[in-house]
Amino acid sequence: MFTNATARGVDPFPAPRHDWSLAEIIALYRQPLNDLLHRAQSAHRHCFDPNEIQLSTLLNIKSGGCPEDCAYCPQSVRYKTGVESEELMSCEQVLEQAQRAKASGASRFCMGAAWRSPKDKDIDKVAEMIAGVKHLGLETCVTLGMLRPGQPERLKHAGLDYYNHNLDTSESFYGRIISTRTYQDRLDTLQRVRAAGINVCCGGIIGMGESVDDRAALLQTLACLPQHPESVPINTLVRVTGTPLAGQQETDPIELVRTVATARILMPRAYVRLSAGRTEMSDATQALCFYAGANSIFYGEKLLTTDNPQFSKDQSLFERLGLRASTDIASGETPAVQNF
Ligand code: SAM
Ligand code: DTB
Ligand code: SF4
Numbered sequence: 001m002f003t004n005a006t007a008r009g010v011d012p013f014p015a016p017r018h019d020w021s022l023a024e025i026i027a028l029y030r031q032p033l034n035d036l037l038h039r040a041q042s043a044h045r046h047c048f049d050p051n052e053i054q055l056s057t058l059l060n061i062k063s064g065g066c067p068e069d070c071a072y073c074p075q076s077v078r079y080k081t082g083v084e085s086e087e088l089m090s091c092e093q094v095l096e097q098a099q100r101a102k103a104s105g106a107s108r109f110c111m112g113a114a115w116r117s118p119k120d121k122d123i124d125k126v127a128e129m130i131a132g133v134k135h136l137g138l139e140t141c142v143t144l145g146m147l148r149p150g151q152p153e154r155l156k157h158a159g160l161d162y163y164n165h166n167l168d169t170s171e172s173f174y175g176r177i178i179s180t181r182t183y184q185d186r187l188d189t190l191q192r193v194r195a196a197g198i199n200v201c202c203g204g205i206i207g208m209g210e211s212v213d214d215r216a217a218l219l220q221t222l223a224c225l226p227q228h229p230e231s232v233p234i235n236t237l238v239r240v241t242g243t244p245l246a247g248q249q250e251t252d253p254i255e256l257v258r259t260v261a262t263a264r265i266l267m268p269r270a271y272v273r274l275s276a277g278r279t280e281m282s283d284a285t286q287a288l289c290f291y292a293g294a295n296s297i298f299y300g301e302k303l304l305t306t307d308n309p310q311f312s313k314d315q316s317l318f319e320r321l322g323l324r325a326s327t328d329i330a331s332g333e334t335p336a337v338q339n340f
Contacts, residue, residue, distance in 0.1 A: 127158035152196035170217035207251030236277025264293025
C-alpha cells in the first residue's frame with residue numbers, strides 16, 4: 001500500500017523556490033527548533049548523503065593592507081590588528097600548499113586575496129595559480145573582491161570552478177558594517193560571475209549585532225537570486241582585537257543552528273558551509289549544524305588570518321559523528337589520500 005506523500009502524488013520536496021517572502025522565512029527560522037531541524041534534515045536527505053561533508057582548504061594568497069573598511073575584518077589597513085601587509089604569493093608557493101591540501105583530503109582549494117578589486121595584472125597571476133591547482137585535480141575557488149566586466153571570463157578560462165563573494169548581511173544592516181562599497185556592487189559582481197559560467201559561493205556572517213530579520217533578509221536575497229548559489233558559507237563572526245566588532249557578544253549557537261537550517265530549507269541543493277568560527281564552537285554545536293544541513297567545512301589549521309580547528313580535532317569529530325569526507329569533485333579526480 002502506498003502511504004507516503006510522493007506516492008499520493010503530493011511531492012513533499014517541490015522544486016527549489018526563488019520567491020520566498022521575508023515573513024515566510026522569519027516564520028521558518030522562528031518555529032520550534034525540533035520542527036525546524038526535522039524539516040531541514042528531511043530536505044538535506046532528499047538532496048545529499050547526510051553523512052558526507054565536503055572539505056575546502058583556504059589559503060591567504062595576499063594578506064593584509066586592504067583599503068576597505070569591513071568592520072569585521074582583520075585585513076583592513078584601517079584597523080590595528082597586527083596583520084602585516086604582504087605581497088601576492090608566488091605560484092610555486094601556492095601550488096605547494098595546494099598539494100598539501102590535496103594530500104590531506106580536501107576536494108576544493110580556495111585562494112583569498114585582501115583586495116578591494118583585482119587589477120588586470122593580478123588576474124593574470126591568479127589565473128596561473130588556478131590553472132596549476134586545477135591541474136592537481138582539485139576544484140578551484142578564489143575570492144578577490146569586486147570584479148570588473150571581462151575579469152570573470154578570464155578566471156573561467158583559466159579553470160575557475162567557484163568564485164566566493166559574500167553579501168555578508170542584509171541590505172539594511174550592511175551600511176553599519178561597510179561604507180566603502182555598496183550592496184549593489186556586490187550583487188553586480190555576483191551577476192558577472194554567474195554570467196561567466198562560474199559557480200557562485202556566497203553567504204554571510206552572523207554575530208555582528210544583526211537581528212533575526214536581518215539574517216532572514218540575507219537568506220531571502222540569496223534564495224531569490226535567479227539561480228541559488230552552489231555554495232553558501234555561514235560564517236560566525238571571529239572577534240579580532242583591533243577591529244570595530246571586537247567587542248561583540250558571543251553568538252548564541254542556537255541562532256547559528258537556526259540560520260544553517262533555514263539556509264538548507266531555502267536552498268536545498270546548495271552546499272551549506274559551516275565556515276569561520278569553528279574553533280570557538282563546541283563539538284555538540286557543530287554536530288547540530290551538520291544535522292541542520294551543513295555539509296561543508298573549511299578544513300586546515302588556518303582560515304585567512306585566524307585559526308581553524310587542528311586536523312586531528314576535525315578527524316576525531318568526524319569519527320565520533322560517523323561523517324565522511326566527500327570525494328565528489330565536479331571537475332577532476334578524487335584526492336589521493338582520504339583522512340577520514
Ligand atoms: N577581499 C575579498 C572580499 O572582501 O570579497 C575577499 C576576502 S574576504 C576576507 C572574504 C570573506 O571573509 C568576507 O566577505 C567575510 O564574509 C569573511 N570574513 C572576513 N573576516 C571575518 C571575520 N572576522 N569573521 C567571520 N568572517 C569573516
Ligand atoms: C568565507 O565565507 N569565509 C572565509 C572565506 N569565505 C574566504 C574567510 C573567513 C575569514 C575569517 C577571518 C580570518 O581568518 O581572517
Ligand atoms: Fe578587504 Fe575583503 Fe577584508 Fe573587506 S573583507 S577589508 S574587502 S579583505
